[in-house]
Amino acid sequence: MSAPVIAIDAMGGDFGPRSIVQASIACLLATPSLHLTLVGQASLLEELIARHSGVDRSRLLVVNATEIITMDDRPSLALRGKPDSSMRVALRLLADGKAQACVSAGNTGALMALSRFVLKTLPGIDRPAMVAAIPTQRGYCQLLDLGANVDCSAENLYQFAVMGSVAAEALGVARPKVALLNVGTEDIKGNQQVKLAASLLQAAPGLNYVGFVEGDGLYRGEADVVVCDGFVGNILLKSSEGLATMIGERIETLFRRNVLSRAVGALAMPLLKRLKADLAPARHNGASFLGLQGIVVKSHGSAGAQGFQSAIQRALIEIQENLPERLHGRLEELL
Amino acid sequence: MSAPVIAIDAMGGDFGPRSIVQASIACLLATPSLHLTLVGQASLLEELIARHSGVDRSRLLVVNATEIITMDDRPSLALRGKPDSSMRVALRLLADGKAQACVSAGNTGALMALSRFVLKTLPGIDRPAMVAAIPTQRGYCQLLDLGANVDCSAENLYQFAVMGSVAAEALGVARPKVALLNVGTEDIKGNQQVKLAASLLQAAPGLNYVGFVEGDGLYRGEADVVVCDGFVGNILLKSSEGLATMIGERIETLFRRNVLSRAVGALAMPLLKRLKADLAPARHNGASFLGLQGIVVKSHGSAGAQGFQSAIQRALIEIQENLPERLHGRLEELL
Secondary structure (H helix, E strand, C coil), rough: CCCEEEEEECCCCCCCHHHHHHHHHHHHHCCCCCCEEEEEEEHHHHHHHHHHCCCCHHHHEEEEEEEECCCCCCHHHHHHCCCEEEHHHHHHHHCCCCCCCECCCHHHHHHHHHHHHCCCCCCCCCCCCCEEEEHHHHCEEECCCCCCCCCCCHHHHHHHHHHHHHHHHCCCCCCEEEECCCCCCCCCCCCCCHHHHHHHHCCCCCCCEEECCCCCHHHHHHCCCCCCHHHHHHHHHHHHHHHHHHHHHHHHHCCCHHHHHHHHHHHHHHHHHHHHHHHHHHHHCCCCCEEECCCCCCCCCCCCCHHHHHHHHHHHHHHHCCHHHHHHHHHHHHC | CCCCCEEECCCCCCCCHHHHHHHHHHHHHHCCCCCEEEEEHHHHHHHHHCCCCCCCHHHEEEECCCCCCCCCHHHHHHHHHCCCHHHHHHHHHHHHHCCCEEEEEECCCHHHHHHHHCCCCCCCCCCCCCEEEEEEECCEEEEEEECCCCCHHHHHHHHHHHHHHHHHHHHHCCCCCEEECCCCCCCCCCHHHHHEEEEEEEECCCCCEEEEEEEHHHHCCCCCCCEECHHHHHHHHHHHHHHHHHHHHHHHHCCCCCHHHHHHHHHHHHHHHHHHHCCCHHHCCCCEEECCCCCEEEECCCCHHHHHHHHHHHHHHHCCCCCCCCHHHHHHCCC
């Protein structure tokens, strides 16, 4: 395999290009074969790179793009109104074969719309899905869709299940257990789409479908891949982030209550801080778009340099595992 | 007001009649005006009551019922196959004016089906909803529906919003902020039902509708009433319970890791335990059915005596606040 090249949308996200440049340089140091192409306002990016010493510029290109898609821009504007946005130029590098993956921390809706337009979906896939690794009591599960598709047919859910299973295999899980998220585990439970998707999955050859899983079962680690529509997945992901944040703050408040609890807190806090990164994984590891003719990873808008670095790592794994081609092969068998 | 009487389905739930009898007697001690009618296998209930001393039997009746609805029984069986179930007999006491509320820890689907059949819904209400108080960074929010209705129209969501608002008022919130749960806060976000419900709510007189709230916004306390369909609400509630449990267990594991962390843990644990009750509120406080011609509170199937006691307290507040009549009046204005 030739050296992997990842195109980076350097202008997206709440934390700005400074963190993205920092994360990119850290990744180049950690992975000597990696090449990165930063896309954005070239003069600014060169200035930010110049602040770091020892950068191997033969592995770090800068490509200019004059426009920026903001977090508030509608997908339609991103598609039609900003032909030279950093996001679009980065995706074009991928479409033109000048990069094998694209990472952005920008506007999710715009990134999905542009990815579909520039890269196209894999044959047989109606809609790409967003997937992220969620921590469970037994490790991680791949949860999809996370918000790209608010209304889903049974066929969409079936396609998500197939794609999630292949993605979990690529991440090292043998015969991943695939489940549909539902309000109960009995056959009669759920809405029409979920019941119909269940019958499609029961009949799917070579898929390790284990049935329905409930919200608590997801966190008990009952499945390696959990499938739902983007409305439910987005609510689950964001409410989990909100709850984890609230618990963290309540613990801190508890430990600040009096002298004794402050003393205990000073001892306990370093341990509790270790938990924090685990509890908001999408924030830290990024979410992948599955079902496109190319690898696109979305870093959380407020993730900072550490999170962006994890998103680049995820893109690298997907390149090494040749994820779109594996998906394509599996989809040909199953759809 | 005459003394409140609450009918108790004494046979439902995973924890059995012993805990229910214990919780009932504790509530009688705490509230001297309260009367309870325990419904179930009379000989067993009498035996369990006899184990407690100082019980005011003038306020504790036992009514015999020969059948029990199990957690696995389908609602259709509860409706047609078990005419003398403890759940049904308890609801009949309510319909006959012999009690002002019913509390059960039994099978949720059966309780909803029997409640609708025995009590009927309020005029204008298509479907009752399940609501529970969820802890947030600013207090509590009433979340509904929690699973009674997996497919909801915009009109259903609108009715849930009105009922949730009245329930929050009854629980002491002035001009409760009402929000629709969605995948974003902009107008263009969401599925058709949610968008249409938003336009209905914007036009509703006297309702403090504040727009969309996301999963993390719910836990930040952005609204006092959060409305969603039962599929989404059930997944949110159960995944939150699952995540809170997982975090609790990870904290304990962290504190068991070595001698030093065990010492810190021994100091920190009493503080962290205080958090636990807060974090699974439906488990502890029960969920109310709204939209029926009567008060029905569902205690969590695995809540134990403490949880059942909280469910009885919630029923008592709803009796004192005359919740079904308040709902009826408000619905007449708005629907």
